[in-house]
Every structure is written in C-alpha cells, then in structure tokens.
Amino acid sequence: MKRYFSRKVFIYILTFFLAVTIDWLVPRFMPGNPVQNMLSRASIQSDAAEVMRGYYTKAFGLDVPLWQQYLNFWQAIFHGDLGVSVYMFPEKVTNVIFRAVPYDLALLVPSVLLSWIAGNKFGAFAARSRWLDNTILPITYLLRATPYMWLAILMAWSLGIVWGIFPISGAYSFSMQPSFSFAFLVSFLRHWFLPFASLFIVQFGGWAIGMRNMIIYELEEDYSHYLESLGAPRSLVRKYAFRNAMLPQITGLALRLGQVVAGALATEIVFSYPGIGYLLLQAINNQDYFLIQGCFLFIVIGVLLANFIIDVVYVIVDPRTRQGMEGT
Amino acid sequence: MEPPQSKEKNEFFYFALRNNKLVIGLIVVFFFLVFAIIGPFLTEHDLNERAGPRNQPPSAEYWFGTTTFGQDVFTQFVYGLRAAFIVGLVGGGLATIVGMMVGFFAGYHGGMVDELLNMLTNTVITIPKLAVLLVIAAYLTVRGVIHESIVIGLWSWPWAARAVRSQTFSLKSRNFIDMARMTGMSSMKIIWTEIAPNMMSYLFMTFVLQFGGAVLAAATLDFIGLGPTEGISLGLMMQHSFNWSAIQLGIWWWFVPPGAALALLVGAMYLMNVGLDEVFNPKLRER
Amino acid sequence: MALKTDDLRVYYQTLKGDVKALDGASFTLEDGEIMGLAGESGCGKSTLAKSLILLKPPMKYVEGRVRLDGEELPIWDDEKMNSFRYKNVSIIPQYAMNAMNPTRKIGKMVKELLKSRGISPGEKRDELEHRLDLVDLTRDVLSMYPIELSGGMKQRMVMVISSLLDPSLLMADEITSALDVSTQKAVSEMLVEFRDKDFIKSLIFITHDISILYQIADSITVMYAGKLVERAPTEEITGRPLHPYTKLLISSLPKIGAKYTEEKLEGIPGKPPELLEPPEGCRFKNRCPKKEEECDEEPPFREVSPGHKVACWKVKKDVS
Ligand SMILES: Nc1ncnc2c1ncn2[C@@H]1O[C@H](COP(=O)(O)OP(=O)(O)OP(=O)(O)O)[C@@H](O)[C@H]1O
Ligand code: SF4
Ligand SMILES: [Mg+2]
Numbered sequence: 001m002k003r004y005f006s007r008k009v010f011i012y013i014l015t016f017f018l019a020v021t022i023d024w025l026v027p028r029f030m031p032g033n034p035v036q037n038m039l040s041r042a043s044i045q046s047d048a049a050e051v052m053r054g055y056y057t058k059a060f061g062l063d064v065p066l067w068q069q070y071l072n073f074w075q076a077i078f079h080g081d082l083g084v085s086v087y088m089f090p091e092k093v094t095n096v097i098f099r100a101v102p103y104d105l106a107l108l109v110p111s112v113l114l115s116w117i118a119g120n121k122f123g124a125f126a127a128r129s130r131w132l133d134n135t136i137l138p139i140t141y142l143l144r145a146t147p148y149m150w151l152a153i154l155m156a157w158s159l160g161i162v163w164g165i166f167p168i169s170g171a172y173s174f175s176m177q178p179s180f181s182f183a184f185l186v187s188f189l190r191h192w193f194l195p196f197a198s199l200f201i202v203q204f205g206g207w208a209i210g211m212r213n214m215i216i217y218e219l220e221e222d223y224s225h226y227l228e229s230l231g232a233p234r235s236l237v238r239k240y241a242f243r244n245a246m247l248p249q250i251t252g253l254a255l256r257l258g259q260v261v262a263g264a265l266a267t268e269i270v271f272s273y274p275g276i277g278y279l280l281l282q283a284i285n286n287q288d289y290f291l292i293q294g295c296f297l298f299i300v301i302g303v304l305l306a307n308f309i310i311d312v313v314y315v316i317v318d319p320r321t322r323q324g325m326e327g328t
Numbered sequence: 329m330e331p332p333q334s335k336e337k338n339e340f341f342y343f344a345l346r347n348n349k350l351v352i353g354l355i356v357v358f359f360f361l362v363f364a365i366i367g368p369f370l371t372e373h374d375l376n377e378r379a380g381p382r383n384q385p386p387s388a389e390y391w392f393g394t395t396t397f398g399q400d401v402f403t404q405f406v407y408g409l410r411a412a413f414i415v416g417l418v419g420g421g422l423a424t425i426v427g428m429m430v431g432f433f434a435g436y437h438g439g440m441v442d443e444l445l446n447m448l449t450n451t452v453i454t455i456p457k458l459a460v461l462l463v464i465a466a467y468l469t470v471r472g473v474i475h476e477s478i479v480i481g482l483w484s485w486p487w488a489a490r491a492v493r494s495q496t497f498s499l500k501s502r503n504f505i506d507m508a509r510m511t512g513m514s515s516m517k518i519i520w521t522e523i524a525p526n527m528m529s530y531l532f533m534t535f536v537l538q539f540g541g542a543v544l545a546a547a548t549l550d551f552i553g554l555g556p557t558e559g560i561s562l563g564l565m566m567q568h569s570f571n572w573s574a575i576q577l578g579i580w581w582w583f584v585p586p587g588a589a590l591a592l593l594v595g596a597m598y599l600m601n602v603g604l605d606e607v608f609n610p611k612l613r614e615r
Numbered sequence: 616m617a618l619k620t621d622d623l624r625v626y627y628q629t630l631k632g633d634v635k636a637l638d639g640a641s642f643t644l645e646d647g648e649i650m651g652l653a654g655e656s657g658c659g660k661s662t663l664a665k666s667l668i669l670l671k672p673p674m675k676y677v678e679g680r681v682r683l684d685g686e687e688l689p690i691w692d693d694e695k696m697n698s699f700r701y702k703n704v705s706i707i708p709q710y711a712m713n714a715m716n717p718t719r720k721i722g723k724m725v726k727e728l729l730k731s732r733g734i735s736p737g738e739k740r741d742e743l744e745h746r747l748d749l750v751d752l753t754r755d756v757l758s759m760y761p762i763e764l765s766g767g768m769k770q771r772m773v774m775v776i777s778s779l780l781d782p783s784l785l786m787a788d789e790i791t792s793a794l795d796v797s798t799q800k801a802v803s804e805m806l807v808e809f810r811d812k813d814f815i816k817s818l819i820f821i822t823h824d825i826s827i828l829y830q831i832a833d834s835i836t837v838m839y840a841g842k843l844v845e846r847a848p849t850e851e852i853t854g855r856p857l858h859p860y861t862k863l864l865i866s867s868l869p870k871i872g873a874k875y876t877e878e879k880l881e882g883i884p885g886k887p888p889e890l891l892e893p894p895e896g897c898r899f900k901n902r903c904p905k906k907e908e909e910c911d912e913e914p915p916f917r918e919v920s921p922g923h924k925v926a927c928w929k930v931k932k933d934v935s
Binding site: 221222223225226227228229230231232233235236240243244247318319320 | 665668669671697698699700701702705706708710713714715716717718719720727728731732760762773776777
C-alpha cells in the first residue's frame with residue numbers, strides 16, 4: 001500500500017511539474033509577443049496601458065535569461081502569485097479565481113457524484129436485460145456522445161425560452177445580492193438547476209454504458225460461474241459482480257475527470273454561470289494571458305486533488321491494494 | 329494451433345454482419361461520411377456569403393434555414409461535417425499511432441522502459457487535455473482545423489497507450505513470441521510481424537474511440553472560442569449561434585443540426601466500438 | 616446406484632450451428648464409485664460435467680435423462696435444478712484457481728454463499744474447520760483474500776467449499792493440471808479420503824493424466840469427440856483395453872506424471888473431427904488403424920463383458 005501511494009504521489013508531483021512547465025513554456029515559445037498581443041486587444045485607456053505595459057513586461061520577466069525566468073516562475077507560484085488580470089485590472093488573478101471556484105464546485109461535485117451513482121446503478125440494472133439493452137441503452141450511447149454545450153443549449157432553449165420554466169443566465173437573479181435569505185436560495189437553485197442537469201445527464205450516459213459493459217464481463221468471470229454452479233441466487237451473483245465492476249468505474253472516474261471539467265467549462269459559458277469556465281471565456285476574449293494561465297493551473301490542481309481523493313477511496317474499497325499488491 | 333488466417337477473417341465478417349450494434353453504427357457513420365463528401369456539391373452557396381434573407385426557418389430553398397447574417401445553414405453544416413471527419417481522422421489517427429508506439433514499447437520491453445513510459449502516460453493522462461489545448465490555442469493567433477487536430481492528437485495518445493500496453497503484455501505471455509525470440513528476430517521485427525497483426529482488431533477499436541474523443545474535444549474547443557480562425561466547424565456553428573443569441577431568438581435550426589450531427593456521429597462510433605468488442609469477444613455476445 | 620444418465624445430448628449453440636460436444640452419453644455410477652473420465656482436450660469432458668450442474672447458454676439441452684439417487688435431475692430447467700445444486704451435485708470447476716471472488720475474504724464469501732442457500736453458516740463452522748484440517752489448510756485462510764493463497768492452496772480451498780454440503784455426486788474437473796507432481800498426488804488422495812469419510816458418495820474425476828487414475832479411480836471412462844467410447848473397471852481397461860483409441864492411449868503410456876495430450880497423442884496420426892459437423896458413423900474412423908466399411912455406421916456403446924462397455928464394430932467382431 002505504501003508503495004502504491006508513494007508511486008501515485010510521485011506521479012502527481014511529476015504531473016504538477018509538467019503542468020507548470022507547460023504553463024511557463026507556452027507563452028514564451030508561441031509566435032508573437034504576448035505583452036503586445038495582450039495590450040492591443042484589451043480595451044483600456046492609454047495611461048492605464050502604460051502602467052500595464054510596464055507591469056507585464058516585468059511580470060513575464062522577458063529580460064532575464066530563460067533559466068532565471070523559469071525559476072522566477074516557480075518562485076512566484078510558491079508565493080501564490082499568479083499575476084494580475086488584464087480584464088479585471090488591477091485585481092490579482094488568484095482573487096478572481098477564488099471567487100469563481102465555489103460555483104464550479106457547486107456544479108461539479110453534485111453532478112459528478114450523483115451521475116456516477118445513478119449511472120452505475122442503472123447500467124448494472126440494464127445489463128443482460130434484452131429489452132432495456134434495445135430501448136434505453138441506445139439512448140445512453142447518444143448521451144455519452146452528446147457535446148455538453150449542445151445539451152446545455154437545448155435545455156436553455158426549451159426549458160428556459162420556449163417554456164420559460166428556468167432562468168438561463170447567471171448564478172442568481174441580477175437584482176439580488178448574495179445572502180442567506182430564502183429568496184436568494186430559491187433564486188440560486190433555480191439558476192443552478194439547468195447547468196447541473198445538463199452536466200448530470202451527459203455523464204449519466206457514460207457511466208451507464210461503462211457499467212453495463214463492465215458487469216457483463218464480470219458475470220462471465222469464473223467466480224460468477226462458480227457461484228451459479230453452487231446454486232447461489234441471482235441476487236448474490238449480481239451483488240458480487242456489481243461490486244467488482246465498481247472498481248474499474250472508480251478508476252474510470254479519475255480518468256474521465258478531465259473530460260467532465262471541460263464539459264463544465266462549456267456548460268458554464270452557455271448559462272453565463274460565473275465559474276472558471278465563464279472566467280476563461282472572458283480571459284480568452286480579452287487576451288488576458290495571466291488569467292488563462294491561472295485558470296489552467298487551478299484546473300490542473302483541482303483535478304490532481306480529485307485524483308488523490310479517488311485513490312484514497314480506491315484503496316479503501318479494493319482489498320487487493322491493501323494487501324500490498326499493485327492496484328490496477 | 330492457430331487456425332488459418334483466411335478462416336479467421338471469414339469468421340469475423342460472419343459475426344460482424346450479424347451484430348446489430350456494429351451494423352447500425354457503421355450505417356450512421358457511413359451516412360455522415362457520404363454527406364460530408366457530396367454535401368458541398370449539393371449547395372450553390374459559399375460558406376460565408378449572404379445567401380438570402382436573415383433568420384429564415386428551414387424551407388425548400390434553404391433546407392436548414394439561414395443564420396442571422398443570412399448565411400445558408402446547410403452549407404455551413406456540410407462543410408462543418410467535413411471538418412469533423414478531418415479532426416477525427418487526423419486527431420484520432422495521430423493519437424492512436426503515438427499511443428500504439430508508446431504502448432508497444434512499454435508492454436514489449438517491460439522493466440525500466442515500461443516504468444518510464446508508464447509514468448509519462450499517467451502524467452499526461454492526469455492533466456486535462458482541454459486545459460492544455462486551451463493554453464496552446466490561446467497563444468496561437470492563426471489556427472486551422474489541421475493545427476487543431478494535431479494538437480488534439482498529440483495530447484490524446486495516453487488512452488491508446490494504456491490499452492495497447494496491457495494488450496501487448498497479454499499477447500507477449502503467449503508462446504509464439506518466445507519462439508520468435510528464440511529464432512533471433514529483432515524486437516522491431518517481432519513487434520511488426522507477431523504482435524501488431526494480433527492487435528489490429530484492438531487498434532481499430534481504439535481508433536474508433538479516439539476518433540469520437542477528438543471530434544468532441546474539437547467541438548468544445550471551438551465553442552469556447554479557440555477553434556479555427558478560418559473556415560467552419562460544427563463547434564463553431566454552435567458558438568456563432570450562441571454568440572448571436574439564437575437561443576433567445578428561437579433560431580433553433582442554427583444550433584440543433586451541428587450538435588445533433590456530433591451526437592449521432594460520435595454515438596455511432598461508440599456503438600461500433602461495443603459491437604466490435606462483442607464480435608471479437610464471444611463471451612459478450614447477446615444471448 | 617448413485618447416478619444414471621441416459622442418452623444425454625448437450626450442444627453448444629453458436630451462430631454457425633450446434634457444436635455437438637456431448638452426443639449421447641449413457642452410463643451409470645455406483646454409490647461410492649470414483650470414475651475417472653479421460654480423453655483428449657476438447658472431447659467434451661467438461662461439457663459432461665457442466666451439463667450435470669449448470670447448463671446455461673450457449674449450452675443447449677437436446678435430449679437425455681439423468682437420475683441421481685433415484686430422483687430425476689431436471690438439468691434442462693435452471694430454476695428447478697437450483698435446489699439440487701451444491702446439496703446433491705457439486706463441482707470443482709476446471710478454473711478452480713479463479714473460482715473465488717477476488718475481492719471478498721474467503722470466509723466471508725463462504726458465509727454469504729451458505730446463507731444464500733438457506734443454511735446457517737454457524738452450523739457449518741465446525742465442519743468447515745475440520746475439513747480445512749483434513750486438507751492441511753490453516754484456519755487463517757478464511758480471513759484471507761484468494762490472491763494471498765498459492766495455487767495448491769486455492770485448489771484445496773475450493774475442494775473444501777464444493778464438498779461442504781456433502782453432495783451425493785462431486786465432479787472434479789482437471790483439478791491436478793495446474794499443480795506439480797507431488798501436489799497432484801496429495802490433492803487426489805484427499806478426494807479419495809473425502810469419499811472414504813462419506814463426505815461425498817461418488818466422484819467423477821476428470822483428468823488429462825491417466826497415471827493418476829491408476830491410483831485412485833475404481834473405473835475409467837474414455838471419451839472421444841463428444842462420445843463415450845469405452846468404460847470399464849480400472850484394472851480391466853488398463854489390462855485389456857478394447858477400443859482402438861483406448862489401446863493407443865494406454866500403450867503409449869507414460870512414466871508416471873506424463874500428460875498424454877502433450878506428448879503421447881502425437882503418436883496417433885490425425886486430429887479429432889470438427890464437432891460442428893462431425894462425420895457420420897464412428898467418429899474415430901479417420902484416425903483408426905482398424906477402420907473398415909461398417910465403421911461408416913455408428914457403433915453402439917455396448918457391453919462386451921460384465922461391466923465393460925465399448926463403442927466399436929471391430930470389438931464386437933472380436934468377441935463374437
Ligand atoms: N462456449 C462454447 N461455445 C462453443 N463451443 C464450445 C464452447 N465451450 C466448449 N465448446 C466446444 O465443445 C467441445 C468440448 O469442450 P469441453 O470444454 O467439454 O472439452 P474438454 O474435454 O473439457 O477439454 P479440456 O480437456 O481442454 O478441458 C470443444 O470442441 C469445444 O470447442
Ligand atoms: S468402429 Fe471402426 S473406426 Fe471406429 S474405432 Fe472401431 S474399428 Fe475404428
Ligand atoms: Mg475441460
């Protein structure tokens with residue numbers, strides 16, 4: 001187990017290192033001068049522009065040797081300094097991002113967990129059932145393949161515009177200030193529902209398909225046949241198969257996280273939901289490189305943390321890793 | 329004894345043609361492929377030209393309606409479909425090839441080589457692909473569909489590598505590889521003459537998945553605003569319709585076709601993948 | 616008599632047609648008898664064993680009757696069969712190494728299995744531990760995961776589990792093939808002991824290794840391409856094999872421990888026939904040194920001397 005963890009942690013450190021390096025490398029080795037690009041697109045008054053030019057030239061530190069730039073970059077990261085945003089000048093990138101993160105969590109955590117549980121349950125239920133396999137499962141294939149933003153757009157259009165049931169923009173009504181009042185909570189939930197639901201549905205399809213295929217493998221495993229030979233009822237055979245099929249699904253969760261995050265970014269854009277995705281869109285439109293870099297780092301860190309949590313859960317659930325064996 | 333090659337192939341077609349999932353998937357993909365190839369010849373309009381009145385719903389003249397700028401949605405759609413196939417083939421193909429090489433070497437050599445490559449694979453797989461694409465795309469001022477595909481392909485290989493690696497491991501433990509080794513063939517030769525043919529089916533399945541993944545990744549990238557700076561794609565169509573308030577104005581013909589095509593095309597790919605799995609793996613066949 | 620099968624036919628349904636893997640098997644097994652079942656790989660030994668306990672797709676029941684202890688075994692009816700499984704018929708499967716759920720502690724798995732069959736695990740606790748002692752396993756194995764056991768340990772554990780409810784008939788499918796020679800012998804002898812102690816009434820012992828059958832089996836049945844070709848008490852069949860196939864098997868026999876599938880049958884030219892469309896008549900005819908015209912018709916499986924049955928035209932002639 002120790003070996004299992006130390007390996008994983010090593011990979012995470014390596015990943016973080018690689019991510020930071022990419023973050024540093026890209027602006028420096030892409031064609032064009034980032035500072036110039038950035039300022040030419042940002043619509044700001046000329047006196048502010050001078051201040052910014054001075055700041056960013058120094059911030060990118062383009063005047064020192066490359067290795068020095070690289071070390072400086074790391075140093076800044078360890079000081080929690082991700083630079084200053086252009087689009088929200090002179091706010092710090094970290095502050096801008098910290099304000100957005102809660103909205104991401106509000107969408108991602110429930111949609112990931114609930115769709116994982118519901119999708120797995122449904123997939124297990126549908127496996128080896130001829131009529132479900134021919135009716136509902138084909139739909140889940142489509143769901144798995146549906147671009148997140150398209151489902152979001154469809155839902156916004158049908159439930160938001162055509163039927164007018166849900167608001168389709170923002171995290172709460174524009175006329176409100178965040179507070180712990182009941183009215184605010186209702187407004188928040190109404191704004192939250194559509195982005196959450198569209199994320200939930202697409203992910204649900206993926207898990208259902210995955211579980212269906214996985215459990216069919218498990219039901220054909222030797223241990224399932226042995227139980228059947230000894231007259232164990234279907235419920236016990238299924239229970240074992242389900243439990244064992246869950247394990248790869250946990251690993252799958254870690255592997256698919258990146259995709260889900262991407263989906264959430266696109267979904268936030270559709271609903272103007274003020275999470276990192278929406279922020280990113282603004283950053284891209286305003287060529288706000290520091291903000292883009294910051295979002296990138298945050299996304300990577302978030303995914304790494306989630307991966308770590310999943311690893312811990314996996315060790316708790318799969319006895320083989322605890323017995324000093326290598327996990328899958 | 330291995331059965332003779334020709335017999336094996338017949339058996340493949342025998343089961344393939346009787347697998348509904350595979351057949352339906354193939355038909356859908358083929359349908360879109362034909363659409364993408366001949367579609368542009370069915371329209372007399374140019375991509376961005378003002379083809380008619382604004383915001384026209386679908387009609388006999390404008391099959392898929394027109395956009396807020398009076399562009400013909402059908403024209404954009406068929407060119408967008410072409411772009412989707414290009415991204416799928418180039419991005420998915422590249423990912424499969426790179427993944428195949430990495431996976432082969434890791435699985436075949438084992439030991440240190442495997443450790444290192446495996447570490448690289450796990451590292452790359454953990455960093456969200458879209459995030460990297462974002463950073464790269466954000467700094468590229470001129471972007472084309474091919475650039476996009478290459479970047480996507482180069483960041484998608486770990487999935488293929490993992491699959492190929494474990495497959496190589498299991499094939500390697502079979503006797504014939506030992507025999508090849510005893511006869512003194514070089515490792516490259518063993519890979520190409522012994523392992524690769526056995527894995528063609530598996531690779532094809534991997535490619536099918538990678539194709540779907542690349543198409544979806546490109547669509548998301550396009551929608552965020554980091555797609556090709558020239559030309560059209562299905563993701564760009566969605567982005568444009570969204571940016572010009574097609575949702576609020578109810579111009580559904582602008583955003584429904586591109587998303588539906590993506591879902592159907594990629595869904596058909598996934599369906600094919602499961603179908604192929606069942607064909608190659610008798611245990612999974614329907615009862 | 617413990618077991619009586621009558622013209623049992625079980626095919627595998629494939630899209631290409633039926634694989635006739637068990638095509639008319641009739642034999643009886645006495646109380647307390649250990650029957651060795653031998654034959655080349657793919658001749659239908661496992662199919663015979665599986666059809667007596669878990670006959671599920673792609674296996675297809677075609678015809679035949681099975682009686683166990685005077686009662687009909689409804690092998691074609693999965694539901695009705697369930698009450699007989701484990702309690703009356705049990706199996707140590709060919710895949711015993713992977714038979715236990717990898718993510719459950721063995722003791723817990725056994726408990727859940729017993730409970731699901733309506734048996735209180737507490738009641739069986741002592742018996743379980745007693746049998747673990749008999750097969751030289753410590754009680755700790757119950758709190759271990761299968762992955763922590765060696766191959767031989769897993770094999771013995773499955774032996775204990777499968778026989779725990781004292782089934783009338785136990786089928787052991789190639790339980791020795793994955794073990795080294797000395798373990799093979801020990802494991803086989805443990806099964807004999809199980810019979811002697813009356814844990815099980817009778818045993819069908821499937822193996823690739825005829826030399827083991829010399830030591831433990833009361834009778835030997837030889838299969839070829841989905842058919843029974845010879846059945847006789849062990850001494851009789853080894854001393855006076857009658858079917859040409861059995862003769863080749865036995866004459867080419869080994870120093871102890873050699874497996875005929877690996878080495879010996881290379882001495883018999885040709886390959887067993889395709890079971891999808893087996894040839895008319897005797898299925899051994901394309902390899903048989905004594906083949907004659909009449910062999911194009913199917914030879915009956917008939918008794919040529921008391922307790923000795925053979926399916927060969929030539930043998931009938933020899934005797935008459
Ligand atoms: N699931 C299946 N589908 C189709 N044919 C099968 C299936 N399982 C077995 N067969 C065929 O049935 C025949 C008998 O198989 P069986 O497993 O009973 O052989 P066996 O005598 O136990 O061989 P071995 O000694 O290798 O275990 C073989 O020819 C095999 O090809
Ligand atoms: S019946 Fe004929 S072919 Fe068959 S074993 Fe006897 S002699 Fe040989
Ligand atoms: Mg067998």
